Amino acid sequence: MSEISFTPDDSLYRNRDSLSEDYTPSTIVGRDNEISQYHAALQPVINGERPNNIFLYGKTGVGKTAVTSYLLGQLQDDSEKFDVDLTVISLNCEGLNSSYQVAVNLVNKIRTPEHHISKTGHPQYEVYEFLWNELDDLGGTVLIVLDEVDNIGESDSILYQIPRARSNGNINDAKVGIIGISNDLAFRENLSPKVRSSLCEKSISFPPYDATELEAVLEQRAEVAFHEGALGDGVIQLCAAYGAQDAGDARKALDLLRGAGDIARAENADTVTTTHVKNARDELEREELMDGIADLADHQQLVLYALTTLEAESETPARSQTVYQRYQELAEVAALDSRTSRRVRDFLADLSTLSIVVSSQRNDGLSGGQYREHKLKHDVETVLSAMSDLIERVGIHQSVRQTIADSDRVMISTTFDS
DNA sequence: TTTCCACAGGAAGGTACGGTCT
DNA sequence: AGACCGTACCTTCCTGTGGAAA
Known part of the structure; x- marks a missing residue:
């Protein structure tokens, strides 16, 4: 084996990190309009008034988070200058799908690690109780930034609990404002009316670049x-x-x-x-x-595998029933008990939202009724290579045997060539 | 115009699990 | 130990749907 060593290579890059997601540039390009609205909405903070609740919405990667960290950084500098007691708590709600979980995470965000509370077991009112106490202890003005807040879905109680906490007497010493950031444009419409009126005092829309x-x-x-x-x-x-x-x-x-x-x-x-x-x-x-x-659960992958074998046999687009039958066969071979067809319809819908399969509705009227058809969005080989763990466990279906053999040969030969 | 196929997908409820509290 | 909590993951049951055929 030849000698291996590492040498710095800076022939192309001057500072590669400035292309990464967490880099905040010193000036923000192309969002002037949004920044000035946002700036105005934050003004009460520096005046020592009750902060506005602000709601930002727009698709992913349109600068919502970048503008927020830029403006809040500025706000924190200025609040020191003007002697305003300001605390900013930022929470990314990715993977948190209820108000309860958001409340737990907020409490833990404020508390030191040795006083963290567990994510389950507490009754809901108790977690809110913890939260009010922590917020009151902080005092002054507290801004709570909830990024990707649309993850909490229907369970939006925390979004009206926090704005009302002061008038309900749960908080006395702190002035709390929420900044909600959402990627899902429909989220705002689906909020319950009482949340919408309080959370969306100031809404700022971020259009795509x-x-x-x-x-x-x-x-x-x-x-x-x-x-x-x-x-x-x-x-x-x-x-x-x-x-x-x-x-x-x-x-x-x-x-x-x-x-x-x-x-x-x-x-x-x-x-x-x-x-x-x-x-x-x-x-x-x-x-x-x-x-x-890779993130799919076993039975979800098995459904995808079923569709993949159909695709390899040129039997796609295949209707849900067909996929379900193949899925049952595969489950039987793998000695797994299969889920109901209702459940598999959910799996197929998930795969479609993940852009792994493409589904479309068909309707043949009296001679076929209404049904959905599914096909892979990517080629069979790529999908198979991503599911190698599952295939190892459930076995190779005859329809894809050749494809897998071919791709193995390619892998082996390139290993020897290089 | 009406009928009706065959599934889509909402609603509701069950179960198991990891946790807290007394 | 045993009551209780929130949630993920399923099943069961059922109403809704859109267009080809009658």
Whole structure:
């Protein structure tokens, strides 16, 4: 084996980290309108008045979180200057699907680790009680930032409990304001009316970035991230164009640019080219799919496997019933007891929202009624490779035997070639 | 125009689990 | 130990749906 060593490689990047998600640039590009609304909504804080409840909504990667951390950072600096007692508590609600869990996490956010409470077991009123006490102890003005708040779904009680805590006498010493950030545009409409009126005192909508704005964002970051001349012609434009296609998502556009840079660096290229961008896009899409599949529970994967075998037999699009039958066969072979068809319909709907399968409704009237049809969104080989663990356990279905054998051969030969 | 197929998907309730409290 | 809590994950039951056929 040849000698292995690591040497720094900074031929392309000046500061790669400035392309990552948690980097807050010193100025925000292309969100002037939103920033001025947001700024006005935060003004009462510095006046020592009761803070507004603010609701931000817009798709992922349109700058909601970035603008928030930028403005709140500024606000904290200024509150020190003007001697305002301000505490900001930020909580990302990803994976928290009830008000109860949000309340537990808020309490733990304020408390020191040795006084953390457990995520289950407490009655709901008790957790709220803990929360009011902690907030009162903090005193002054407290801003609670709930990022991705749409995760809590229907259970939105905390969103009206907090704004009313003061008038209900649960809190006496603190002035509390909520800043809710949502990726789901429908979330606001689905809130119960009493929540909507209190939480959405000030609503600020963040529209998707258009291609020109994305270019400006990418230019700004690239200037810090890359050496001069490291980016080839059209690289920024292409990343921006893809980003605009992906619902104006700046995060994805930045990931893409970094991915392209990484590929170029691995190839020891002098510049990043549009080819690198295209390869990075394929790579990112593939990674997204692999992650999505790996996170699925056993029976969900088994349903996907069932659909995959049908796809390999060119039997797709297949209706839910057909998928269900194949699923039952596979479950039998694997000695797992199968779920009901109702449950499998839910699984298929999940796979569809995850963009792993594509489903469409059909209706053949009297001679067939209404039904759904499903097919894979990606090619059989990619999906199979993401499910290798499951397949190892339940066995290889004859319809995909050849595909798996082929891909193994490819893997082995490339290992020896390189 | 009316009929009716065959499933979609909402509603409600059951069960098991990891936790707290007394 | 045993009552109780919130939640994930299922099942059972059932109403709703849209368009081809009659």
